[in-house]
């Protein structure tokens with residue numbers, strides 16, 4: 001017997017659920033590439049990406065996944081033999097570093113952990129020691145999708161400044177852009193990279209790079225530049241050159257609609273929605289963790305991302321849980337990756353997600369835990385409900401029953417509305 005028939009919920013941290021409006025925007029014939037509406041689509045997407053990255057700098061669109069944006073960021077700004085400092089907090093910054101090494105860049109990795117965010121003080125200390133200025137760039141991810149760590153990007157910028165170091169600051173926002181604040185100019189980020197298929201709710205296949213003034217200056221002398229990724233090639237007057245060939249039209253139609261949806265909701269509301277959905281997820285996990293088998297991978301609550309949560313599972317193969325959730329209940333959860341392969345599962349709360357999708361996903365996790373006899377505290381979903389009630393109160397309602405009225409479930413949850421007693 002299975003209960004999976006009906007709409008499947010994709011709760012993996014990318015690709016994420018594509019809104020119907022975005023799918024519909026792509027469902028049209030191809031159009032002329034040298035003139036007409038497509039040129040306006042490009043112009044408006046490049047412009048609106050600056051609003052998303054929060055920069056006055058330049059933006060570039062690549063027909064590539066996130067790895068393409070990584071290569072574009074490196075090859076446009078660096079030269080063979082340059083040293084970069086990689087700040088790990090999981091899988092992705094070291095992977096970016098591996099790519100840099102393959103291009104002839106000297107890669108130095110700071111000691112790192114999947115359980116702790118990057119330590120700005122250690123970054124400051126390392127950069128202070130680099131009196132010769134050998135380090136040309138610092139590479140970090142805002143949210144590591146394997147560990148679910150959210151790094152404090154402004155604090156790392158302050159560390160670079162405190163050391164008086166001139167390295168370019170390059171930030172991978174692939175799993176964080178449009179899910180939490182990212183202030184490229186205000187935070188002194190020189191290069192930002194992202195992909196289409198996570199917070200931006202568009203199918204995989206597009207990626208984006210934003211470059212500030214210092215990065216554009218470095219570009220002038222970078223010797224790793226290659227024709228396909230080269231910013232200068234893409235700056236030319238010919239629209240065709242902006243993509244180094246045929247534009248990925250349908251993905252652009254989808255992106256245009258996704259950007260419209262984000263601005264319609266308003267970025268602050270988008271961030272707040274993610275925060276609340278993530279908090280509800282964390283409340284549920286905290287309850288389940290009382291059974292002793294599950295725990296948060298990220299130790300510091302302040303470093304837990306609002307786009308994805310990695311849950312460690314001890315004594316059981318997470319694949320069992322994922323199989324039950326998918327095959328019986330129709331929810332696809334994320335597997336553990338990198339160092340957490342076979343040790344964890346991931347719940348995404350990223351992009352086009354809302355309360356029923358999260359309650360459904362969390363309900364299925366709790367169902368799966370129970371069905372498989374994995375020890376867990378009961379009432380995780382109730383804790384998520386209480387979180388929503390607390391986060392989105394009904395206007396004008398101020399009585400003590402605001403969290404759902406009297407009853408056993410309410411008694412089990414922490415008090416949320418003190419007034420009125």
Ligand SMILES: *Cc1c(COP(=O)(O)O)cnc(C)c1O
Pocket residue numbers: 014065066067068092141143144145172173174175195204
């Ligand atoms: C998904 C992801 C990548 C890789 O993106 P691809 O599109 O798979 O190449 C890189 N960094 C982070 C933080 C990611 O989440």
